[in-house]
Amino acid sequence: MDLALAVELISPELAETLCRAITADLPEYFGLPECNEHYAKGVRSRTNFAAKFEDAYVGILSLDFPYPENGNIYWMGVARSHHSKGIGTALLAKAAEHVKSQGGKTISVETLSPAESDENYLKTYRFYETRGFLPLFDLKPVGYTFTMVYMCKVL
Numbered sequence: 594m595d596l597a598l599a600v601e602l603i604s605p606e607l608a609e610t611l612c613r614a615i616t617a618d619l620p621e622y623f624g625l626p627e628c629n630e631h632y633a634k635g636v637r638s639r640t641n642f643a644a645k646f647e648d649a650y651v652g653i654l655s656l657d658f659p660y661p662e663n664g665n666i667y668w669m670g671v672a673r674s675h676h677s678k679g680i681g682t683a684l685l686a687k688a689a690e691h692v693k694s695q696g697g698k699t700i701s702v703e704t705l706s707p708a709e710s711d712e713n714y715l716k717t718y719r720f721y722e723t724r725g726f727l728p729l730f731d732l733k734p735v736g737y738t739f740t741m742v743y744m745c746k747v748l
């Protein structure tokens with residue numbers, strides 16, 4: 594890992610602040626205001642890791658445990674100016690380490706399905722895929738605007 598990059602556990606307050614800031618920075622990914630509000634408040638009750646690069650917080654991964662043996666990525670984002678610098682990969686590694694330390698065996702994520710053919714989320718999908726997440730199934734939950742894909746990685 595880059596010496597200027599650190600991943601640390603953060604407080605619920607900081608998690609909400611960072612979630613809101615990164616959401617505002619990436620409108621093409623986070624364009625549904627009600628959803629954004631839901632997640633900004635939701636991160637407060639999850640376990641949150643932030644990536645600090647040269648003393649600035651630039652990314653966050655929010656994790657929960659829907660079942661004891663699975664850690665689920667509840668929310669994740671990296672500030673635009675820091676994409677493709679290994680920060681998302683470092684956040685995933687920290688999350689995986691934490692899940693394993695809690696006795697977890699898998700890590701999962703819900704993201705926009707490739708079936709939606711969104712050029713931005715196709716990059717997100719490939720990011721998870723190349724980091725070992727396997728697609729399980731597509732689903733459009735009640736109340737959702739888009740079809741989602743559910744992915745899982747065995748740790």
Ligand SMILES: CC(C)(COP(=O)(O)OP(=O)(O)OC[C@H]1O[C@@H](n2cnc3c(N)ncnc32)[C@H](O)[C@@H]1OP(=O)(O)O)[C@@H](O)C(=O)NCCC(=O)NCCS
Binds near residue numbers: 670671679681683702
């Ligand atoms: C997806 C995301 C978390 C990855 O973080 P990152 O710090 O850019 O990722 P890394 O630098 O560790 O890895 C770079 C890889 O991610 C891919 N990638 C995915 N989305 C990308 C984006 N928006 N910009 C640049 N690269 C992206 C690159 O193609 C690269 O792939 P490769 O290394 O296999 O060539 C980040 O790009 C992001 O915040 N995207 C927008 C929000 C989002 O999709 N959140 C997840 C919702 S489930």
